[in-house]
Amino acid sequence: MRAIQIATLDGPQAAKLVEIDEPAGDGAVLIDVHAAGVAFPDALQSRGLYQYKPDMPYTPGAEIAGVVRSAPEDAHVSAGDRVCGLTMLCGAMAEVVALPPDRVFKLPDSVSFEAGAGLLFNDLTMHHALRTRGRLAEGETVLVHGAAGGIGTSTLRLAPVWGASRTIAVVSTEDKIAVAKDAGATDVVLADGFKDAVKELTGGRGVDIVVDPVGGDRFTDSLRSLAPGGRLLVIGFTGGEIPTVKVNRLLLNNVDAVGVGWGAWAGTHPGYLLEQWAELEPLLASGKVSAPTPEIYPLERAADAIASLEDRSAKGKVVVAVR
Numbered sequence: 001m002r003a004i005q006i007a008t009l010d011g012p013q014a015a016k017l018v019e020i021d022e023p024a025g026d027g028a029v030l031i032d033v034h035a036a037g038v039a040f041p042d043a044l045q046s047r048g049l050y051q052y053k054p055d056m057p058y059t060p061g062a063e064i065a066g067v068v069r070s071a072p073e074d075a076h077v078s079a080g081d082r083v084c085g086l087t088m089l090c091g092a093m094a095e096v097v098a099l100p101p102d103r104v105f106k107l108p109d110s111v112s113f114e115a116g117a118g119l120l121f122n123d124l125t126m127h128h129a130l131r132t133r134g135r136l137a138e139g140e141t142v143l144v145h146g147a148a149g150g151i152g153t154s155t156l157r158l159a160p161v162w163g164a165s166r167t168i169a170v171v172s173t174e175d176k177i178a179v180a181k182d183a184g185a186t187d188v189v190l191a192d193g194f195k196d197a198v199k200e201l202t203g204g205r206g207v208d209i210v211v212d213p214v215g216g217d218r219f220t221d222s223l224r225s226l227a228p229g230g231r232l233l234v235i236g237f238t239g240g241e242i243p244t245v246k247v248n249r250l251l252l253n254n255v256d257a258v259g260v261g262w263g264a265w266a267g268t269h270p271g272y273l274l275e276q277w278a279e280l281e282p283l284l285a286s287g288k289v290s291a292p293t294p295e296i297y298p299l300e301r302a303a304d305a306i307a308s309l310e311d312r313s314a315k316g317k318v319v320v321a322v323r
């Protein structure tokens with residue numbers, strides 16, 4: 001089968017199209033892959049900088065959508081089903097994958113393979129972040145950094161259905177404003193000077209939740225942007241630096257810094273992924289939540305797709321079309 005493989009940790013451009021053997025399907029769901037999602041860990045992994053380090057050479061990509069070729073008899077999916085699935089955290093950019101049944105989910109007919117390949121990783125993370133960890137309540141205001149990225153656009157699509165009455169998107173450049181607006185942002189502000197902009201937008205009150213996949217030097221101003229009782233959700237560190245927090249800030253303003261580790265939670269809570277999908281799937285099927293509208297690259301250009309996250313040029317979710 002055709003697959004992308006990384007044999008040296010030289011960054012995204014090490015991702016090459018190769019022919020390798022198809023995986024065996026013993027006890028697993030065998031899926032003909034139509035599209036694979038690209039996420040920030042793919043860029044980090046290609047340089048050996050992510051906490052999960054696959055054996056070399058490896059096939060990048062954590063999520064797919066496609067059609068079931070075969071499945072164990074007692075599985076909840078069967079041959080011919082349109083599905084999305086999690087390879088977590090590599091193996092997705094290939095024509096065939098073999099997944100355990102609890103990482104395969106039936107895709108609503110209204111959701112394309114390309115959109116389906118680009119929703120699990122971020123939407124299930126944001127379900128965990130906003131619902132389980134962040135305790136998002138009706139009428140609250142959510143601010144999200146990196147708002148034109150994968151996690152960012154997922155936040156903007158999902159927060160309103162779980163109660164947010166206002167979403168404030170933070171982007172670094174003017175050309176990303178439209179992406180955040182299209183994903184549903186109520187307001188968009190630039191990263192430079194975001195604290196003052198948020199203060200003005202909220203009449204000095206601040207926001208209830210900050211979703212932070214960026215970290216770095218924005219962290220302190222994010223804490224300062226929280227209203228009393230607010231929560232800063234620590235999602236990731238695309239900015240590079242892992243910030244430190246002076247805990248007196250938490251005490252003085254009655255705010256929380258909340259860790260969000262979706263993969264670790266799913267790994268220790270059997271059945272969690274299927275429970276999450278049971279909440280998300282009807283929202284997608286009914287159109288209450290829009291599917292992502294990804295930027296699509298052909299498989300031959302997987303390296304450029306991964307590079308677009310590293311060089312910050314990606315707009316919205318990025319997906320590779322596999323067949």
Ligand SMILES: NC(=O)c1ccc[n+]([C@@H]2O[C@H](COP(=O)([O-])OP(=O)(O)OC[C@H]3O[C@@H](n4cnc5c(N)ncnc54)[C@H](OP(=O)(O)O)[C@@H]3O)[C@@H](O)[C@H]2O)c1
Nearest residue numbers: 039040146149150151171172213235236237238239260262
């Ligand atoms: N905690 C969890 O369970 C979990 C699950 C999934 C993903 N994550 C993490 O979430 C983060 C975001 O992932 P993603 O797939 O959404 O990435 P993405 O699509 O590339 O979006 C990340 C955003 O970060 C911003 N950014 C700021 N500084 C950057 C820099 N130096 N380089 C690149 N981007 C920079 C960019 O927006 P601007 O240019 O507008 O600033 C970009 O749009 C990653 O750290 C990932 O590991 C965590």
